Amino acid sequence: MFENLSEKLERSFKILKGEGRITELNVAETLKDVRKALLDADVNYKVAKQFTDSVKQKALGQSVLTSLKPGQLMVKIVHDELTQLMGGAAVDINLKGEPAVILMSGLQGSGKTTFSGKLANLLKTKRGKRPLLVACDVYRPAAINQLQVLGGQIGIDVYAEEGNTDPVDIARKAKAHAKSAGYDVVIVDTAGRLAVDEQMMNEISDIKAAIRPQEILFVVDSMTGQDAVNTAKEFNDRLDFDGVILTKLDGDTRGGAALSIRSVVEKPIKFVGTGEKLEALDVFHPERMADRILGMGDIVSLVNKVQEQYNEEEARKLQKKIASNKFDFDDFLNQIQQIKKMGNLKDLASMIPGVGKMIKDIDIDDNAFKGVEAIIRSMTPDERQMPQIINGSRRKRIAAGSGTTIQEVNRLLKQFEDTRKMMKMMNSGAAKNMARMMGAMRR
Numbered sequence: 519m520f521e522n523l524s525e526k527l528e529r530s531f532k533i534l535k536g537e538g539r540i541t542e543l544n545v546a547e548t549l550k551d552v553r554k555a556l557l558d559a560d561v562n563y564k565v566a567k568q569f570t571d572s573v574k575q576k577a578l579g580q581s582v583l584t585s586l587k588p589g590q591l592m593v594k595i596v597h598d599e600l601t602q603l604m605g606g607a608a609v610d611i612n613l614k615g616e617p618a619v620i621l622m623s624g625l626q627g628s629g630k631t632t633f634s635g636k637l638a639n640l641l642k643t644k645r646g647k648r649p650l651l652v653a654c655d656v657y658r659p660a661a662i663n664q665l666q667v668l669g670g671q672i673g674i675d676v677y678a679e680e681g682n683t684d685p686v687d688i689a690r691k692a693k694a695h696a697k698s699a700g701y702d703v704v705i706v707d708t709a710g711r712l713a714v715d716e717q718m719m720n721e722i723s724d725i726k727a728a729i730r731p732q733e734i735l736f737v738v739d740s741m742t743g744q745d746a747v748n749t750a751k752e753f754n755d756r757l758d759f760d761g762v763i764l765t766k767l768d769g770d771t772r773g774g775a776a777l778s779i780r781s782v783v784e785k786p787i788k789f790v791g792t793g794e795k796l797e798a799l800d801v802f803h804p805e806r807m808a809d810r811i812l813g814m815g816d817i818v819s820l821v822n823k824v825q826e827q828y829n830e831e832e833a834r835k836l837q838k839k840i841a842s843n844k845f846d847f848d849d850f851l852n853q854i855q856q857i858k859k860m861g862n863l864k865d866l867a868s869m870i871p872g873v874g875k876m877i878k879d880i881d882i883d884d885n886a887f888k889g890v891e892a893i894i895r896s897m898t899p900d901e902r903q904m905p906q907i908i909n910g911s912r913r914k915r916i917a918a919g920s921g922t923t924i925q926e927v928n929r930l931l932k933q934f935e936d937t938r939k940m941m942k943m944m945n946s947g948a949a950k951n952m953a954r955m956m957g958a959m960r961r
Contacts, residue, residue, distance in 0.1 A: 542578065548592065549574050560744055562778040565603070573599050597808050603777060604804035609761065609786035613647070615732045617696045619704045623722055623753055624737035626710035629765035631661060633737050633791060634707045635668030636799040641703055642674060650701040652692040653678040654685040654725065655709040665707055672796055675701075685709065685721060690728045706731070714749060719756045726757060734759040735788065738779070741766050747778045754783045761788035764802070845938050847894050847902035854887050892920035893930055905931060 549570045556566040576595050611620065620637070622630045634651055641647040651669050653676060655661035662678045669676040677692040689706050696704045708725060711718045726734065736759045738746040753759060762779055764787055780787055787802040839845045894902065896919035901908050908916070908931060917924045 545574065545577055545592070549577075552596065556777065559777065562744060562747055562782060565778045565781045568781070569599060569603055593812060597812055600777070600808035600811060601805045603781055604807055605780045605786045605802075606804055608801050608803045609788055610801075611735075611761065611788055612732045613641075613645070613703060617650070617693070617701050617704050618733070619693060619706065619729050619731040620733045620735060621706045621722075621726060621729070621731040622708055622735055622737055623757060623759060624710055624763075625713070625739075625749060626658065628710060628737045628739045629763075629791060630710060630737045631655070631664050631668070631707050633763055633765060633789075633799070634665065634705050635672060635674075636791065636796050637789070638669070638674045638703075638705055639672040639796050640799055642672065647702040648700070649674055649703040649705055650692065650696045650699075651676045652689060652704060652706045654688050654692075654706055656683045656685055656688070657709045661707075661709070668796070686724045686728050689725045693729050704729075714752045719753075723756060733761070735761050735763050736785075737763040737765060739766050740764040740790075744778070747782050750779050750783050750785075754785060759785060761786050763787075763789050763791070765791035847897060847905060847934065850934060850937075851891065851894050851902075854891060857887075889920070889922055889926065890930060893917075893922055893927055896920040905934060 552573070553566050553570045556569065557563065561569075573592075573595055576599070577592060612618065622634055624630050638649040638651055641649050651665055651674055653662040653665045655665075662680075666676045666678065677688075677695060679688050679691070682688055685708065692706070693704055706725065706729065708722055709718065734757055736750055736753050736757075738750060740746065750762060762783070762785055764779075779785075787804075790800050790802050792798045792800055839849060893916060896916045897908070901912060901916075913924050913927045913931075917927045920927075
């Protein structure tokens with residue numbers, strides 16, 4: 519995400535970091551490169567021009583030419599402008615109402631149904647809500663079944679009417695059902711098309727009039743670039759939606775939609791989808807995204823992801839096991855599961871300041887743990903708890919059962935033992951301090 523843009527912006531700023539004298543001419547030259555980098559990232563031309571004009575005005579107004587560190591000041595100005603371009607601050611969804619009704623809109627294939635499931639899961643697990651999913655896509659084959667499968671995975675009820683082909687009627691009845699059954703939130707998944715058409719617009723406008731939603735969200739695939747911005751404008755002209763959802767922001771996207779859409783439709787980006795898993799949904803924070811675009815990392819989001827998986831009681835138990843040298847492969851496997859729940863590995867690593875640039879050409883496979891997990895799952899319960907009993911014949915059996923080699927099993931056993939020794943050494947000081955710190959952060 520944004521890797522090419524980050525690299526090109528960094529090259530642009532190097533013009534101001536040289537030893538030569540800083541002039542209005544090379545400030546203009548830098549901004550010309552910045553504009554080109556934005557256009558290459560598929561940012562709307564007018565948005566890119568307005569952005570660089572604003573940066574130039576503020577740069578010259580803040581005496582970049584006479585600054586001791588003009589390059590750093592320029593980066594700060596660009597950072598602040600990027601933040602404002604994407605909305606300035608995070609904007610929450612409106613959950614007022616009994617029940618609160620959220621209407622989804624967007625083209626077919628944008629990820630509306632998957633996002634509906636992700637949002638329901640987030641509201642249930644992090645906001646303590648009782649959501650109801652409503653299947654109003656009566657055209658796409660298996661659309662209702664897809665929503666029911668998603669609901670089953672996260673333990674959330676789905677309202678559907680088999681045989682009813684009137685989405686307005688379904689939505690109206692679903693809202694009445696939710697109110698009588700005590701649901702907090704109603705999330706209405708609507709039909710999309712391959713392109714904007716009058717029938718779709720009339721239908722979703724009728725649904726809006728029938729259920730009077732507190733929140734209308736436009737879901738868009740960020741990989742469609744400028745097409746996403748144009749489609750957003752057409753939907754907004756008809757629906758006057760409340761916010762934008764960018765899906766597939768973890769993919770091979772140039773980021774132009776994220777940078778353009780807020781400026782063009784003047785509606786905030788509220789959430790971004792960052793993976794296939796139902797937990798892979800993040801609140802959109804413009805300032806943090808600006809940090810990442812400029813290669814500064816996003817340590818706040820990383821800490822938040824760690825905290826979501828952190829359990830104080832489990833951490834205390836683990837600390838005791840480490841202190842008594844009883845940390846075993848079951849504990850190790852559990853830690854792997856916690857890491858995997860946090861999301862895409864490369865995306866996580868890029869949140870660490872300075873790391874994104876280092877790993878941009880490295881392919882970090884999300885299945886990197888698969889071999890290790892297979893080896894551990896091929897062990898007996900006794901072998902997991904007492905790795906010291908794993909002799910030659912056991913290693914041969916474990917390798918055959920996991921589809922790996924004896925050398926790979928030997929390597930994991932040695933790495934595990936080295937890790938266990940290091941953790942015991944750390945436990946006396948650093949680990950205790952970390953546990954206390956994480957506990958304080960959580961509180």
